[in-house]
Amino acid sequence: MSEAAQTAGPDAGVAGSQTLPTPAETTKLGVWLWLASDCALFASLIATYLALHGSTNGGPGPKDLFDLQGTLISTFALLISSVTMGVALEALQRHDIPGLRRWLVVTALLGLVFVVLEINEFHHYTVSGLWYQRSVFASSFYSLVGFHGLHVSFGVAWILSLFIFTFRKPGGLTRADHWRFEMASLYWYFVDVVWVVIFTVIYLIGKVG
Amino acid sequence: MATLSERMPAALEQPAAGYGSTNGLWSWLTTVDHKRIGIMYLYASLIFFLFGGIEAFLMRLQLMRPDQHVVSFDLFNQLFTMHGLTMIFLAVMPLSIGFINFVMPLQIGARDVAFPRLNAVSLWLFLGGGLLLYSSWFLGGAPNAGWYNYAPINTGGALNPGLDSLGIDFYVIGLQIAGIGTLLSGINFTATILSLRAPGMTAMRMPLFIWTTLITSILIIFAFPPFTANLALLMFDRFFGSGFFDATKGGNALLWQQLFWIFGHPEVYILIMPAFGIISEVIPTHSRKPLFGYSTMVFAIVVIAFMAFMVWSHHMFTVGMGPLVNSVFAATSMAIAVPTGVKIFNWIATMWGGRIRYTTAMLYAIGFLFCFVIGGMSGVMLAVPPADYQFNDSYFLVAHIHYVLIGGSLFALFAGTYYWFPKMTGRYLSERIGKLNFWLVLIGFNVTFFPMHFLGVFGMPRRVATYPANLGLDLWNLVSTIGVFILTAGILVFLYNLRQSLRDGAPAGEDPWDGRTLEWTTSSPPPEYNFAELPLVRGRDALWVEKTHGNGRMLPAQIDAHHGEPEDGHGQAEHGQGQAGRHLVHMPSPTPLPLIIGAGALVAGYAGIYRVWWLAILALAFTFYGIFRLMYDKDAGYFVEPKGDAQ
Numbered sequence: 001m002s003e004a005a006q007t008a009g010p011d012a013g014v015a016g017s018q019t020l021p022t023p024a025e026t027t028k029l030g031v032w033l034w035l036a037s038d039c040a041l042f043a044s045l046i047a048t049y050l051a052l053h054g055s056t057n058g059g060p061g062p063k064d065l066f067d068l069q070g071t072l073i074s075t076f077a078l079l080i081s082s083v084t085m086g087v088a089l090e091a092l093q094r095h096d097i098p099g100l101r102r103w104l105v106v107t108a109l110l111g112l113v114f115v116v117l118e119i120n121e122f123h124h125y126t127v128s129g130l131w132y133q134r135s136v137f138a139s140s141f142y143s144l145v146g147f148h149g150l151h152v153s154f155g156v157a158w159i160l161s162l163f164i165f166t167f168r169k170p171g172g173l174t175r176a177d178h179w180r181f182e183m184a185s186l187y188w189y190f191v192d193v194v195w196v197v198i199f200t201v202i203y204l205i206g207k208v209g
Numbered sequence: 210m211a212t213l214s215e216r217m218p219a220a221l222e223q224p225a226a227g228y229g230s231t232n233g234l235w236s237w238l239t240t241v242d243h244k245r246i247g248i249m250y251l252y253a254s255l256i257f258f259l260f261g262g263i264e265a266f267l268m269r270l271q272l273m274r275p276d277q278h279v280v281s282f283d284l285f286n287q288l289f290t291m292h293g294l295t296m297i298f299l300a301v302m303p304l305s306i307g308f309i310n311f312v313m314p315l316q317i318g319a320r321d322v323a324f325p326r327l328n329a330v331s332l333w334l335f336l337g338g339g340l341l342l343y344s345s346w347f348l349g350g351a352p353n354a355g356w357y358n359y360a361p362i363n364t365g366g367a368l369n370p371g372l373d374s375l376g377i378d379f380y381v382i383g384l385q386i387a388g389i390g391t392l393l394s395g396i397n398f399t400a401t402i403l404s405l406r407a408p409g410m411t412a413m414r415m416p417l418f419i420w421t422t423l424i425t426s427i428l429i430i431f432a433f434p435p436f437t438a439n440l441a442l443l444m445f446d447r448f449f450g451s452g453f454f455d456a457t458k459g460g461n462a463l464l465w466q467q468l469f470w471i472f473g474h475p476e477v478y479i480l481i482m483p484a485f486g487i488i489s490e491v492i493p494t495h496s497r498k499p500l501f502g503y504s505t506m507v508f509a510i511v512v513i514a515f516m517a518f519m520v521w522s523h524h525m526f527t528v529g530m531g532p533l534v535n536s537v538f539a540a541t542s543m544a545i546a547v548p549t550g551v552k553i554f555n556w557i558a559t560m561w562g563g564r565i566r567y568t569t570a571m572l573y574a575i576g577f578l579f580c581f582v583i584g585g586m587s588g589v590m591l592a593v594p595p596a597d598y599q600f601n602d603s604y605f606l607v608a609h610i611h612y613v614l615i616g617g618s619l620f621a622l623f624a625g626t627y628y629w630f631p632k633m634t635g636r637y638l639s640e641r642i643g644k645l646n647f648w649l650v651l652i653g654f655n656v657t658f659f660p661m662h663f664l665g666v667f668g669m670p671r672r673v674a675t676y677p678a679n680l681g682l683d684l685w686n687l688v689s690t691i692g693v694f695i696l697t698a699g700i701l702v703f704l705y706n707l708r709q710s711l712r713d714g715a716p717a718g719e720d721p722w723d724g725r726t727l728e729w730t731t732s733s734p735p736p737e738y739n740f741a742e743l744p745l746v747r748g749r750d751a752l753w754v755e756k757t758h759g760n761g762r763m764l765p766a767q768i769d770a771h772h773g774e775p776e777d778g779h780g781q782a783e784h785g786q787g788q789a790g791r792h793l794v795h796m797p798s799p800t801p802l803p804l805i806i807g808a809g810a811l812v813a814g815y816a817g818i819y820r821v822w823w824l825a826i827l828a829l830a831f832t833f834y835g836i837f838r839l840m841y842d843k844d845a846g847y848f849v850e851p852k853g854d855a856q
Binding site for chain 2: 025027034036040044055135147
């Protein structure tokens with residue numbers, strides 16, 4: 001549109017059939033923006049890891065410690081939890097509230113499995129001579145992976161809070177509540193995708209590369 | 210519907226009882242109204258600005274004559290560190306956020322920002338972080354490693370015997386808390402502009418201030434996370450003994466610099482972008498012409514924002530990245546002057562042939578053009594690596610940064626203050642005192658900072674606590690400090706003006722400047738619900754279109770109002786029908802939860818600094834509890850009936 005058309009005369013045509021986005025849509029946009037900033041946060045930590053992971057200070061390095069099989073189990077737990085999250089949302093669409101509750105719990109449990117396996121992995125590394133301050137490689141590894149672990153933990157808390165919400169919502173769930181579950185699923189998929197990147201960059205390349 | 214002229218006299222008798230009509234401290238602490246939050250941002254950052262000014266004043270006293278010892282060298286280190294931190298993080302940026310908070314929803318015809326309660330969280334986190342940082346003065350000394358806090362000075366330990374300060378811990382935690390608040394603001398403003406514009410306000414009809422707010426917010430969303438990560442890594446180094454930035458442990462001190470400037474350079478555009486927006490509002494209104502080259506203005510700020518992420522290494526030309534890297538970053542840095550130049554020419558062309566009113570706001574805008582161009586030119590000089598080897602860390606750089614931050618950002622913020630003060634309070638700032646304020650600030654500023662160009666080229670390094678006599682530095686340092694006295698007088702005059710005009714300034718109507726944008730269609734101060742009816746935007750400069758082609762009033766928009774269950778605390782105007790067909794606006798309820806979240810973060814911060822881990826974990830758990838409460842608490846809100854002017 002030319003400059004003149006913009007300023008010269010009033011033009012109501014644009015507003016013919018306007019609907020503002022619903023609050024739920026606006027909130028979803030907000031979650032997307034938050035996840036965008038979280039991408040930049042993870043990018044900074046991944047860059048830090050890539051810059052410093054060679055600095056093992058005589059301690060164990062990626063090749064010495066990483067056990068792909070163990071990590072693969074936790075990776076599958078997290079990836080499958082994405083599927084179960086999708087199933088939960090699908091149950092919500094059909095207004096199958098017991099199904100929703102069931103699959104939310106399964107998702108949270110899978111997330112919990114991931115967190116427990118990660119704690120176990122950290123413990124194993126620590127007793128094998130890679131404690132947090134052992135080398136800069138250790139610090140950057142624990143910081144990045146631990147930061148992701150905190151994200152998963154927050155996600156588990158969020159999903160469990162939604163589970164409780166399904167019981168406590170006065171008058172039962174309605175369509176107007178769907179956005180709450182959609183927000184949590186966005187976050188949960190995001191955390192999973194970040195893990196795929198971390199798994200590739202740290203574990204696969206670290207072990208094989 | 211009454212016409213504009215009929216309604217004016219009534220409005221002029223007394224400022225309308227606006228958003229501030231329900232008073233009391235508790236109502237301010239629990240408010241979710243963007244106007245009140247904006248006012249609190251402005252007051253808080255004005256106070257921080259005065260503290261930052263006192264710090265600068267003390268430094269200039271020390272440097273007035275050679276070999277002076279007004280303050281100890283260690284105190285001097287703390288002064289320049291806190292001066293930089295205060296002015297950047299606690300004064301200029303939150304002043305911009307304050308104006309954005311107050312003006313932006315009004316300019317797009319919205320009832321509030323997209324997430325009003327999150328907006329309050331942002332405010333309390335900013336304030337908590339700022340207070341924590343400032344409390345360091347009383348708790349063992351302020352941070353002393355410069356505002357960019359380079360490694361290895363910042364890491365403490367064996368590398369810096371005797372130099373390490375607990376103040377750095379306050380830096381790490383204080384900026385982290387305030388920074389998260391800013392990040393949330395960025396998310397909130399972006400979502401607001403993308404989804405809550407009044408019907409008809411297409412992207413290319415948005416006022417320039419809205420464009421710059423949008424771009425600033427996007428910069429915040431992508432620039433702050435690297436800083437968050439950097440601060441977290443430094444926290445691990447200092448609290449838990451890792452060695453990210455400690456070469457003796459295998460870390461890399463340059464990593465701090467890289468991550469800092471990946472944030473730091475977009476940050477300077479976060480500081481200047483809202484200023485561009487304010488100038489783009491003040492100049493057309495006071496020239497009584499539409500902004501010249503609107504679409505090139507939009508294009509220019511988008512290009513500047515994009516390039517802001519590609520120039521960070523020009524802060525590090527002298528650390529030895531090699532000629533290739535330096536050349537690339539020199540080229541991108543110089544190229545960024547092109548879109549900036551486009552903006553300068555557009556502002557001049559807007560004034561060209563206009564009927565200019567030389568109000569204080571306009572004078573500041575014109576002062577901005579002169580001073581910012583000087584700062585821009587010294588910026589291009591600094592972007593040339595061989596020359597930068599001479600200028601780097603000298604007073605030339607100090608002159609440059611103050612020409613862009615004072616001559617640029619601060620002048621624009623003054624212009625914005627004189628421009629929007631009538632909208633915020635219903636009263637004018639005195640123009641007579643305002644002109645005195647402007648000339649004192651303009652002269653004082655230039656007398657202070659122009660000589661610093663010479664000092665830098667003569668070889669005076671920045672951040673020296675004193676200097677010996679007869680090095681050729683005596684004269685210009687003296688001149689510079691004399692300038693500070695003039696500048697200080699100008700600021701005092703401004704404070705006097707603020708106090709006088711708040712009490713008995715001339716009442717301003719709803720549209721004191723013959724404005725062009727939507728905020729001038731509301732009463733001054735605006736009612737808590739902003740707009741009784743969503744306005745229909747029929748062109749760029751929405752109000753001006755109605756003044757020239759309509760009857761001077763906005764037409765109401767015919768939209769399908771959102772009629773579902775009222776959602777919790779959204780900034781969306783939900784207009785419903787009350788009993789007997791009355792027209793009602795749905796408002797979110799005030800809540801103490803944002804304050805509680807901010808307090809939790811503050812306590813966790815102190816607990817971390819003093820290594821009281823149980824308390825830190827407890828306070829963080831408390832904070833997250835507040836966040837979950839915020840997510841699930843049902844806010845039924847309440848309905849207000851707009852005053853008579855609606856129909």
